[in-house]
Amino acid sequence: MTCLFFAARLTLYPVHFFGGQVIASYYCRKLLEFMYNALERCGSCISTAATIALTLCLTGAGSGVLAMGGKTPERLSTRRDIQKAKPGVEDIDIWNLPIQDYPLLAKFKSVKQIGLDCSEGTFATDEKLKALAALSLTNVTDIILTNCRLITDKGIRALSKIRSLKGLGLEGTSITDAALKTMASEMQLSGVNVANCDGLTMTGLRTLATSKTLKEISFSADKLTQDEVLEPINLFRNITWCGIVDPHNKLDVKTIKEKGVEKNIRIVVMKTGALQDTYGKGDDIDK
Numbered sequence: 001m002t003c004l005f006f007a008a009r010l011t012l013y014p015v016h017f018f019g020g021q022v023i024a025s026y027y028c029r030k031l032l033e034f035m036y037n038a039l040e041r042c043g044s045c046i047s048t049a050a051t052i053a054l055t056l057c058l059t060g061a062g063s064g065v066l067a068m069g070g071k072t073p074e075r076l077s078t079r080r081d082i083q084k085a086k087p088g089v090e091d092i093d094i095w096n097l098p099i100q101d102y103p104l105l106a107k108f109k110s111v112k113q114i115g116l117d118c119s120e121g122t123f124a125t126d127e128k129l130k131a132l133a134a135l136s137l138t139n140v141t142d143i144i145l146t147n148c149r150l151i152t153d154k155g156i157r158a159l160s161k162i163r164s165l166k167g168l169g170l171e172g173t174s175i176t177d178a179a180l181k182t183m184a185s186e187m188q189l190s191g192v193n194v195a196n197c198d199g200l201t202m203t204g205l206r207t208l209a210t211s212k213t214l215k216e217i218s219f220s221a222d223k224l225t226q227d228e229v230l231e232p233i234n235l236f237r238n239i240t241w242c243g244i245v246d247p248h249n250k251l252d253v254k255t256i257k258e259k260g261v262e263k264n265i266r267i268v269v270m271k272t273g274a275l276q277d278t279y280g281k282g283d284d285i286d287k
Contacts (some may be wrong), residue, residue, distance in 0.1 A: 078097070082104045092105075092108060106136070116143070116144065117146040126154040130154075132159075133162050147275055166191065180194065195273040205231075217243070220246075246271060
């Protein structure tokens with residue numbers, strides 16, 4: 001029954017696959033994790049859901065799946081896990097790795113994507129991001145921090161030292177406008193998800209909108225008016241894809257998408273973001 005439910009649930013995901021690797025690979029990562037975990041629990045009953053998930057990942061995410069090699073992230077929770085892992089892995093999950101073991105991560109010179117996201121939400125800290133940035137990992141392109149509620153502007157400031165970084169999944173973090181200023185002026189990001197971040201205001205979104213390198217962005221409209229949503233869209237320089245989380249269905253989607261057509265931007269308006277779809281946070285919105 002669980003497998004059938006999840007297979008049906010997958011039909012909700014394609015809307016999130018448009019755009020960049022940050023969002024695409026995030027969902028593929030979660031779908032693939034589900035499949036491998038379910039295989040351990042219930043064997044062949046997962047085959048239908050697995051087929052659907054792989055089809056969606058390969059069709060919608062493309063390069064995101066290829067970048068991960070079609071595998072789940074290497075889960076590193078202990079010093080022993082790090083010692084056993086091959087140094088050439090490109091995707092690691094370190095959400096519950098103790099900070100004292102972070103120096104050992106320096107062995108993964110080829111790592112491209114790092115995940116610290118989890119349902120618990122308080123294991124990732126600014127101090128851990130500082131420790132991560134100090135490792136001089138020069139191939140890291142994407143860091144996923146969805147639902148990491150203790151991550152603040154200080155953590156983003158630390159990550160700005162990773163010059164190879166291109167994508168940040170920050171949905172559900174405690175960042176403020178100061179972090180958006182850092183991202184716009186001191187980082188060379190191409191994709192960022194800042195939906196469901198309660199500390200952000202129009203001031204920060206205006207600043208982020210002026211980034212010269214940003215091509216893909218997701219943000220929330222729950223505290224914004226229709227005109228305020230249109231304002232950053234008008235300011236976008238190189239954005240080609242924009243995801244807008246509208247939990248209360250208050251936006252005039254037609255008008256917003258027309259603005260996107262005018263600016264050559266693919267705009268997707270959705271009721272829920274990764275925070276709701278992956279971790280069930282705020283699932284009672286408008287119910």
